Amino acid sequence: xxxxxxxxxxxxxxxxxxxxxxxxxxxxxxxxxxxxxxxxxxxxxxxxxxxxxxxxxxxxxxxxxxxxxxxxxxxxxxxxxxxxxxxxxxxxxxxxxxxxxxxxxxxxxxxxxxxxxxxxxxxxxxxxxxxxxxxxxxx
Numbered sequence: 001x002x003x004x005x006x007x008x009x010x011x012x013x014x015x016x017x018x019x020x021x022x023x024x025x026x027x028x029x030x031x032x033x034x035x036x037x038x039x040x041x042x043x044x045x046x047x048x049x050x051x052x053x054x055x056x057x058x059x060x061x062x063x064x065x066x067x068x069x070x071x072x073x074x075x076x077x078x079x080x081x082x083x084x085x086x087x088x089x090x091x092x093x094x095x096x097x098x099x100x101x102x103x104x105x106x107x108x109x110x111x112x113x114x115x116x117x118x119x120x121x122x123x124x125x126x127x128x129x130x131x132x133x134x135x136x137x138x139x
Contacts, residue, residue, distance in 0.1 A: 033046065033049065033083075034083070034084075035049065035050075035051035035052070035082060035083055035084045035087055036049035036051050036061070036063055036080055036081070036082055036083060036114075037080050037081055037083055038063075038065060038079065038080040039078050039079055039080050039081075042067075042071075042077070042078060043067055043068065043070075043071075044065050044066070044067050044077075044079050044080060045065065045066040045067070045128075046063065046064070046065055046066075046080070047064040047065070047066065047130070048062075048063065048064045049062065049063045049064075050062040050063075051063075051082055051084070051087055052087075053087070054136065057138055057139050058136050058137070058138055058139070059087050059089075059136065059137055059138075059139060060134075060135075060136050061082070061106070061108070061114075061133065061134070061135055061136075061137065062132070062133065062134045063079075063080070063132075063133045064130065064131070064132045064133070065079055065080070065116070065130070065131055065133065066128045066129065066130045066131075067079075067128060067129060068127055068128045068129070069123070069127050069128070069129060073117060073118040073123055073129075074117060074118055075117060076105075076107060076115040076116070076117045077115060077116055077117060078113060078114070078115055079114050079115065079116040079133075080113075080114050081111070081112040081113045081114055082108065082112035082114065083112065087112075087139075088110055088111070088112050088139075089108055089109075089110055089137050089138060089139055090110060090139060091110060092107065092108070092109050092110060093107070093108050093137045093138065094106075094107045095107070095108065095135035095136070095137055096119060097133065097134060097135050099121075099124075099131070099132070101121050102118065102120065102121025102122060102123075102124075103118075103119040103120045103121060104116060104117065104118055104119060104131065104133070105117050105119050106133055106135050108137055116131070116133065
């Protein structure tokens with residue numbers, strides 16, 4: 001009887017772990033890359049992206065990206081690029097944003113390349129690190 005209970009517990013644990021891994025893979029696989037592509041060569045993964053006009057001269061960029069702790073988060077990292085030519089800024093723009101007590105910076109270049117770095121504070125717990133980015137820039 002104890003062996004049967006142990007076997008069922010192991011089976012349930014394996015199923016939950018598999019489901020969690022499948023869910024994470026599905027979330028990465030279904031990320032919208034219409035207007036934003038992640039720099040996957042450098043190890044970035046994209047959970048979600050939204051880049052769209054909010055006014056005639058302003059664009060909202062929202063991305064949820066993930067990377068491990070092996071990079072220097074205090075240095076700019078090429079996280080990805082904005083793909084749509086009509087959403088590109090005319091000039092380079094540096095956009096600070098806060099996540100509770102931590103300040104990050106997103107720099108967007110006229111060619112669409114987006115660079116992310118930690119300005120002050122500390123990274124969230126866990127490895128890999130998942131960062132939700134939300135900023136508005138001018139065309």
